Amino acid sequence: MSRTAARLRALPRTDKLAGAALVFLLLVVVVSVAAPWLAPGDPTAVDYLQAALPPSAEHWLGTDAFGRDLLTRVVHGGRASLATAAVAVALVIVVGATVGAISGYVGGLLDLAVTRVLDVLLAFPRLVLAIAIAALLEGGVVGVVLAVSVVSWPGYARLVRGYALQLRDEGYVQAARVAGTPWWRILRTHIAGSIAGPVLVLAVVDFGEVVLAVAGLSFLGLGVRPPQPEWGAMLNEARPYLEDSPWMFLAPGLAVVLVVLAVNYLGDAVRDALEPRRPRLPQRTRRRGGASTTELAAALAAHPGPDLVTLDRVSVAAGEQAVLTDVSLRIAAGEAVGLVGESGSGKSTLAGALLGLLRPPLRITGGTVTLYGQDTTGWDTHDWRLVRGQHVGLVSQDPLTALNPVLTIGTQLVETVRAHHRVSRAAARQRARAALDLVRLPQHCLDRYPHQLSGGMRQRVAIAIALINEPRLLICDEPTTALDVTTQARILEELTRLRAELGVGLLFVSHDLRLMSQVVERVVVLHEGHVVEDAPASRLFTAPEHPYTRTLLAAIPGNELEVRRAAG
Numbered sequence: 001m002s003r004t005a006a007r008l009r010a011l012p013r014t015d016k017l018a019g020a021a022l023v024f025l026l027l028v029v030v031v032s033v034a035a036p037w038l039a040p041g042d043p044t045a046v047d048y049l050q051a052a053l054p055p056s057a058e059h060w061l062g063t064d065a066f067g068r069d070l071l072t073r074v075v076h077g078g079r080a081s082l083a084t085a086a087v088a089v090a091l092v093i094v095v096g097a098t099v100g101a102i103s104g105y106v107g108g109l110l111d112l113a114v115t116r117v118l119d120v121l122l123a124f125p126r127l128v129l130a131i132a133i134a135a136l137l138e139g140g141v142v143g144v145v146l147a148v149s150v151v152s153w154p155g156y157a158r159l160v161r162g163y164a165l166q167l168r169d170e171g172y173v174q175a176a177r178v179a180g181t182p183w184w185r186i187l188r189t190h191i192a193g194s195i196a197g198p199v200l201v202l203a204v205v206d207f208g209e210v211v212l213a214v215a216g217l218s219f220l221g222l223g224v225r226p227p228q229p230e231w232g233a234m235l236n237e238a239r240p241y242l243e244d245s246p247w248m249f250l251a252p253g254l255a256v257v258l259v260v261l262a263v264n265y266l267g268d269a270v271r272d273a274l275e276p277r278r279p280r281l282p283q284r285t286r287r288r289g290g291a292s293t294t295e296l297a298a299a300l301a302a303h304p305g306p307d308l309v310t311l312d313r314v315s316v317a318a319g320e321q322a323v324l325t326d327v328s329l330r331i332a333a334g335e336a337v338g339l340v341g342e343s344g345s346g347k348s349t350l351a352g353a354l355l356g357l358l359r360p361p362l363r364i365t366g367g368t369v370t371l372y373g374q375d376t377t378g379w380d381t382h383d384w385r386l387v388r389g390q391h392v393g394l395v396s397q398d399p400l401t402a403l404n405p406v407l408t409i410g411t412q413l414v415e416t417v418r419a420h421h422r423v424s425r426a427a428a429r430q431r432a433r434a435a436l437d438l439v440r441l442p443q444h445c446l447d448r449y450p451h452q453l454s455g456g457m458r459q460r461v462a463i464a465i466a467l468i469n470e471p472r473l474l475i476c477d478e479p480t481t482a483l484d485v486t487t488q489a490r491i492l493e494e495l496t497r498l499r500a501e502l503g504v505g506l507l508f509v510s511h512d513l514r515l516m517s518q519v520v521e522r523v524v525v526l527h528e529g530h531v532v533e534d535a536p537a538s539r540l541f542t543a544p545e546h547p548y549t550r551t552l553l554a555a556i557p558g559n560e561l562e563v564r565r566a567a568g
């Protein structure tokens with residue numbers, strides 16, 4: 001099951017109100033679909049003897065001016081309102097997503113033309129344009145569907161175009177192109193899956209507005225025509241009797257209000273579930289244990305050391321499968337520690353545990369992670385945000401994925417400073433200049449985009465971003481894997497120099513012991529989630545104790561004989 005599907009399935013449990021909204025909407029849909037069986041009376045049959053009766057045991061919601069039972073009409077009206085809205089949204093998704101995806105992916109003149117059309121359509125007030133189109137088409141269900149679709153698809157097209165623009169430069173999309181995959185197959189296989197989540201969120205959020213637009217057009221006499229029941233049309237019919245027979249207004253009015261409220265709440269909840277970075281509730285300032293975020297910030301800043309990080313018998317599991325078992329690790333201020341192990345040994349998981357970046361199904365099942373003297377157990381996202389980027393910098397394997405392709409290097413450096421410090425843009429830019437000097441990049445890089453730099457320059461930018469807030473600990477997760485040998489050597493030199501100059505602690509994660517030997521003082525060897533050796537680099541490279549370490553050393557070209565000799 002994908003992560004998106006898992007989050008959606010968990011939603012009714014994590015947000016009870018969203019669960020209630022979903023149940024209510026399902027109920028409305030079921031009742032509307034089953035209207036002919038649940039309310040078998042003819043919703044259009046006129047009986048003037050029963051006209052304008054208030055709610056009673058016989059007519060639960062009363063009757064209208066033509067003596068028609070309002071409950072029957074509201075139930076049947078739901079069919080028209082919801083079905084019209086659903087068809088309009090489905091049409092809009094297909095048209096908007098297709099146009100947006102093709103426009104963003106193909107680019108060039110086509111994209112230019114499409115964006116101009118979108119700009120024009122989006123510049124019109126949505127409802128006013130819908131009224132004009134519905135009037136032009138002389139109303140009716142088809143007219144309403146087309147009017148609502150014409151004013152709604154630009155929003156979807158714009159959203160999908162943005163994603164397609166971004167995704168077309170992803171490595172796997174380029175690889176598919178190089179492999180000769182036709183564009184429409186790339187769109188279907190590689191792009192559609194990635195945009196399905198955001199489009200779904202937009203559709204749910206938008207559905208409420210479409211229900212309102214359909215009801216609004218029918219209210220104005222441009223949609224479903226009387227005597228057919230539809231909530232908007234019923235409101236129109238009830239208008240002259242608002243003072244004498246308010247129940248005529250209440251029944252369809254409440255139906256619209258409750259459905260739109262439920263859809264909007266559910267839409268917000270779905271969006272929050274799929275984009276957890278968007279805070280919905282006021283931010284919590286009290287942490288478990290009573291210390292406020294401000295107190296934690298002060299404690300982190302004041303930590304005297306020497307230990308920056310301590311992992312005490314930490315275990316991590318993915319569901320039932322153990323990924324790390326009883327891992328202990330310590331990094332002191334200014335110390336360079338290497339974490340080595342073959343692919344799949346758990347190195348990235350350990351780095352993730354250190355930064356609170358483990359995502360389900362990965363979770364810490366035992367032990368404690370202590371950062372700057374603070375036990376991180378129970379930290380929430382705000383607490384982790386204090387640490388990441390300010391007290392701990394991270395340099396990852398591929399700078400392209402860490403850098404935002406549509407922002408200049410200067411903007412990204414400035415944003416990193418301002419995410420943690422209340423300083424002016426000018427002051428942040430000054431720090432950005434200093435950070436570029438630190439990693440020996442020319443100042444003109446500030447105005448460049450990531451794709452305008454070489455791989456080595458991008459990695460230097462990533463290091464500059466990691467160091468710009470002067471953290472005392474830097475985690476480098478395979479920082480040179482994506483680089484050629486000469487650039488690798490330069491980046492390693494750079495890291496060694498920076499460590500000496502700034503006195504930062506360093507966790508250097510790699511599967512390559514040869515590289516590591518150039519940077520670290522102590523090496524921790526990870527094998528199948530267990531620490532099998534933790535020794536000073538000088539001893540580990542000359543007299544490895546564990547057979548697995550010997551295997552790793554023997555894998556270094558030209559090192560086989562020495563290792564065999566060391567092993568005796």
Ligand SMILES: Nc1ncnc2c1ncn2[C@@H]1O[C@H](COP(=O)(O)OP(=O)(O)OP(=O)(O)O)[C@@H](O)[C@H]1O
Pocket residue numbers: 318323341342343344345346347348349350359360361362511
């Ligand atoms: N999200 C996940 N769900 C399930 N298992 C996972 C998940 N992430 C990692 N694992 C498992 O955890 C183990 C360790 O993975 P991890 O990425 O930490 O290894 P690694 O040493 O960093 O490897 P590499 O050098 O290839 O990046 C692997 O067996 C992997 O299958």
